[in-house]
Every structure is written in C-alpha cells, then in structure tokens.
Amino acid sequence: MSNTVYDVIVVGAGIEGSSCAYQLAKRGQRTLLLEQYPLPHTLGSSHGATRITRKAYPEDYYTEMMMEGYKLWKEIEKESGVKIFHNCGTLYLGHIPSLDCVEAGLKKHGSPHRVLSNSAVRSEYPIFSVPDDYTGIFDHDGGILMADKAVNTVQSLFKQNGGTLLDAQKVVEIIPGTTATVRTDKGASFSASNIILALGPFTNKLTSKLGCTLPMRVEKISVFYWKEKVPGMHSMESNFPCFIDRTATAGISVYGLPAYEYPGYVKVCLHKGPIVDPEERDLDKSTWVRERMMKYIKERQPWLHPEPSKELTCLYTVSRDGDVILDKLPTYDNIIVAAGFSGHGFKLGPIVGKLVSDMVITNKTPEIFKHFSIDRFAGSSEDFQSKL
Ligand SMILES: Cc1cc2nc3c(=O)[nH]c(=O)nc-3n(C[C@H](O)[C@H](O)[C@H](O)COP(=O)(O)OP(=O)(O)OC[C@H]3O[C@@H](n4cnc5c(N)ncnc54)[C@H](O)[C@@H]3O)c2cc1C
Incomplete structure (x- = not known):
C-alpha cells in the first residue's frame, strides 16, 4: 500500500x-x-449488546457532557434510521448523603429526576432489597444503549x-x-x-x-446474566429500570439493566475486576468476582437465581x-x-x-x-x- x-x-x-x-x-x-x-x-x-446511559453522575462535568451527548445520540439515530436508545430510566441507589452531589448536578442542568426516600425506594421498587440507610434518585432520561x-x-x-x-x-x-x-x-x-x-x-x-x-490499569470485568425467578418481572414492560448500586458490596458498585438482551436474564455486574494484560485477559482464572456477586444477588436481588447463567468478558481501562x-x-x-x-x-x-x-x-x-x-x-x- x-x-x-x-x-x-x-x-x-x-x-x-x-x-x-x-x-x-x-x-x-x-x-x-x-x-x-x-x-x-x-x-x-x-462490544456486547447493551450499555446503561444516564445524565445522573456524581461529577457535574459528566452531567454537563451528557446534556449534549443525548442530542448527539438522537442525531445518530435520525441520520441512520437505527434505534439505539430505550428510555427505561436509571435508578441510582446509595447511602443517604452519598447521592447529594448526583441530585445537585441533575438540578443544576434542569434534568428530570425524582429523589426517593428509603421508604419510597422500598415501596416503588420492592424488587430490590435495600439497607435501612439507602436512598435513591431516579434519572428519567436514563436507559439502555444498544452497544x-x-x-x-x-x-x-x-x-x-x-x-x-x-x-x-x-x-x-x-x-x-x-x-x-x-x-x-x-x-x-x-x-x-x-x-x-x-x-x-x-x-x-x-x-x-x-x-x-x-x-492506567486494565481490569477484566465479568459480565453476568442472572435468571429471573418470575419471568418478566425484570423487563422494561414491568418498569424495571437500569440501576447503579453505589456501595453494593464492600464499597464497590454493582450495576444492572432490565432483562432485554436475553429475555428472562438480567445483566448485573461488579464494577471491578482483576488487573490483566489485555492481550492475555483469559489467563486470569480468579473466582472472587463471581463469589462476591453471588453473595450480592442473594442478599439484594432476591428475585433472581443466585448463580449466574451466562458469563462474558469485557475490559475496563481505569486511570489513577x-x-x-x-x-x-x-x-x-x-x-x-x-x-x-x-x-x-x-x-x-x-x-x-x-x-x-x-x-x-x-x-x-x-x-x-x-x-x-x-x-x-x-x-x-x-x-x-x-x-x-
Ligand atoms: C462490562 C462493561 C460494562 C460497561 N458498562 C457501561 C455502561 O453501562 N455505560 C457506559 O456508558 N459505559 C459502560 N462501559 C464502558 C464502555 O463500554 C467503555 O468505556 C468504552 O467502550 C471504551 O471504548 P474505547 O473506544 O475507549 O475502547 P475499545 O472499545 O477497547 O476500543 C479501542 C480499540 O482500539 C483498538 N486498538 C488498540 N490498539 C490498536 C493498535 N495498535 N492498532 C489498531 N487498533 C488498535 C482495539 O482493538 C479496540 O478495538 C462498560 C464497559 C465494560 C467492560
């Protein structure tokens, strides 16, 4: 050439x-x-079928970027005629003061959201088993991007x-x-x-x-799919949202999406994984992420079977x-x-x-x-x- x-x-x-x-x-x-x-x-x-989108962020500058980001995703859909975004909302869950900055960012940018007290989270989303000191923020513009x-x-x-x-x-x-x-x-x-x-x-x-x-370091992330105990309960039609649980397990976040990619199976992942070389990611055979996630699902997501049915791999690149x-x-x-x-x-x-x-x-x-x-x-x- x-x-x-x-x-x-x-x-x-x-x-x-x-x-x-x-x-x-x-x-x-x-x-x-x-x-x-x-x-x-x-x-x-x-790679992979889905990702969460939202304007809710603890850092105001990402919320600011997403205000325009949403317009650009819409433009891509319009220019291509391909549907990429499904608006099911994103629910942020966390200990009471930890979500204040998320709320402040949404408020500042006039983005539609609802603050949920502990009892509101429990009554609106009984599907999650949340601790007593948990609160929530529902980001109305959140949802799924078809990745x-x-x-x-x-x-x-x-x-x-x-x-x-x-x-x-x-x-x-x-x-x-x-x-x-x-x-x-x-x-x-x-x-x-x-x-x-x-x-x-x-x-x-x-x-x-x-x-x-x-x-920067590279982490191997296990993408788990958990089978619903009651088919359809975690679907978008049943108003199950994307969610981020900020301090789910020993301070590490967990996130998930409605059962859409594989009907009947909910994608829920730990926001951390073993450090790997991207060229040799599958040489890592550690099991701590699976074990931690099984414990989390058992305790916090009682309507899912506590053993993952499918597991895929994706890589994070994390700066210091x-x-x-x-x-x-x-x-x-x-x-x-x-x-x-x-x-x-x-x-x-x-x-x-x-x-x-x-x-x-x-x-x-x-x-x-x-x-x-x-x-x-x-x-x-x-x-x-x-x-x-
Ligand atoms: C499990 C998981 C869940 C996630 N969930 C979400 C979510 O819900 N919402 C969200 O917004 N984000 C999410 N992310 C993050 C998001 O997917 C990534 O931040 C994003 O995809 C990074 O894209 P990238 O283009 O930087 O990297 P990549 O997609 O890795 O692209 C880099 C490309 O460069 C190529 N390349 C590298 N070196 C060379 C070379 N020398 N010559 C030519 N090509 C080269 C690679 O092959 C690769 O194709 C998630 C990520 C993972 C792993």
Whole structure:
C-alpha cells in the first residue's frame, strides 16, 4: 500500500475512536480509521449488546457532557434510521448523603429526576432489597444503549461521510512530525497532520513507545446474566429500570439493566475486576468476582437465581483518579489520546467525538478537558479509583 496523506488518522475503532472519526469526516476532514482486529470483535471494551446511559453522575462535568451527548445520540439515530436508545430510566441507589452531589448536578442542568426516600425506594421498587440507610434518585432520561448496534452504526455513518475504515491493521509504530506517519503490522504506512489514539485497554502499549506511559490499569470485568425467578418481572414492560448500586458490596458498585438482551436474564455486574494484560485477559482464572456477586444477588436481588447463567468478558481501562484522559501527548502537539473510559465511557462516545474533533479543527483545547488532562497526575500517587 502506498503512503496516503490524510488530515486525521484515528487509531482504534471502539466507540470512542469511531465517534471521533465520524465527527471529523462529517466536518470535512479526510479521515482514516484503523483497527487492529477484524471487525466486529469482542476483545476490547465496546462490544456486547447493551450499555446503561444516564445524565445522573456524581461529577457535574459528566452531567454537563451528557446534556449534549443525548442530542448527539438522537442525531445518530435520525441520520441512520437505527434505534439505539430505550428510555427505561436509571435508578441510582446509595447511602443517604452519598447521592447529594448526583441530585445537585441533575438540578443544576434542569434534568428530570425524582429523589426517593428509603421508604419510597422500598415501596416503588420492592424488587430490590435495600439497607435501612439507602436512598435513591431516579434519572428519567436514563436507559439502555444498544452497544454493538451503536458502534456499527457510527462506523457506517463515518463511511457514508467519506471516511476510510481499515480493519485488521495493527499500528505498530508512530513516527511523529508535523506530518506524522503510522506503520501497521501489514507493512502499510499512512500519514496525517493529526493522530488520535483511542486504543482502549491497549493504550499504553503504543503510547509508551512515544515515551508516555499513562497511569492506567486494565481490569477484566465479568459480565453476568442472572435468571429471573418470575419471568418478566425484570423487563422494561414491568418498569424495571437500569440501576447503579453505589456501595453494593464492600464499597464497590454493582450495576444492572432490565432483562432485554436475553429475555428472562438480567445483566448485573461488579464494577471491578482483576488487573490483566489485555492481550492475555483469559489467563486470569480468579473466582472472587463471581463469589462476591453471588453473595450480592442473594442478599439484594432476591428475585433472581443466585448463580449466574451466562458469563462474558469485557475490559475496563481505569486511570489513577478514575477520570478519563483527553489530551495531547506531552511532547507531541498533533497526537491526541482519548483513554481511561472505565465502566462509564460508552454513553460519552458521541460527545467525546464532538469535543475531540473541535480540538483538532480549531487547535483549541475544550474548556471541559481541564478535568481530563495528563498533567493532573504529576506528582500524585493516590490509589486507583474507578468512578461510576
Ligand atoms: C462490562 C462493561 C460494562 C460497561 N458498562 C457501561 C455502561 O453501562 N455505560 C457506559 O456508558 N459505559 C459502560 N462501559 C464502558 C464502555 O463500554 C467503555 O468505556 C468504552 O467502550 C471504551 O471504548 P474505547 O473506544 O475507549 O475502547 P475499545 O472499545 O477497547 O476500543 C479501542 C480499540 O482500539 C483498538 N486498538 C488498540 N490498539 C490498536 C493498535 N495498535 N492498532 C489498531 N487498533 C488498535 C482495539 O482493538 C479496540 O478495538 C462498560 C464497559 C465494560 C467492560
């Protein structure tokens, strides 16, 4: 293959890279999207049928991003004619003071929500067995995003807008410069004025070759499906919402979605997993996540069978403070990294794509990226956190 020159090369075709590429192509940038595996694949973070979406967040800046994010998801549905969002609401559960910041964010942005006292949670959602000091917030705009469908749709829109998508092309080298060049494992070279690295769990494998190892770790997440004791009880038709239980088990969150993906089975997962190398994730054979989840289901979800019926795997990329990383690489002004999306980045895809494309086109860093800069880690050695 000859060395073609683009305006932008996006490396990594998960939801973040695909969304960046789509926004750039739509705005007239000659854009190449490269993916290491044949598409679709299940080896990163964006695969699977469903994800939770919501505006409810403890950090106001994510609520702010999702206010526009919702409009962009709607635009994607409109442009493609594909239904991606199902509005069943998202219920946030947690100890009494811990949800105050979530409520404050929704209030500030005028997003419809309801605060539920402990007795209201118990009477409206008797399906959950909650402790005495628990409260809830119902985010009316929450719901399900059809994840695989969404990734595929965004990639199709990218191509319809003139973008070039090449899969089975692993980028093995980046040669920085005003015009940077990427080389792939197939011996191809491509050049562009700007490079975006949206590599999910594989980020440090490439950025470290550019002298930048980011403070992130990769966790293997077990995606469990639990069989309903009473068929239909956890369906959207029965008003079962998406939910996040903030301090479900020993301070670690648990989240779940209505039985939709596999009728009769409810997806409920622990927001944590063993640290792995993304290339060798299945070598990990630890059982603590399954054991902890079985205990949680028994105690808090009495209408589900306490043994998971199905188990899939997905990867989190978690930065040291749990926030995402959206920034230029320290020594390369035209190489942007979008990483660290942990267990909540899917819904952010379109707004991340929009803001990163703004950054490329205007050469100005969006104001909100101050929360996501690389230099925030300088001198800090706090423990890893995983925000949700
Ligand atoms: C179990 C689970 C549940 C989740 N639930 C939710 C939820 O309910 N709501 C929500 O909003 N988010 C959720 N998330 C988080 C969300 O799915 C991720 O944050 C998001 O998918 C991250 O996307 P990404 O594009 O950064 O990474 P990825 O999807 O991993 O994409 C990165 C891509 O880059 C490619 N790549 C890497 N290196 C190279 C290279 N050298 N050359 C070419 N290509 C390369 C990879 O193959 C991969 O396809 C969940 C995640 C998991 C694992």
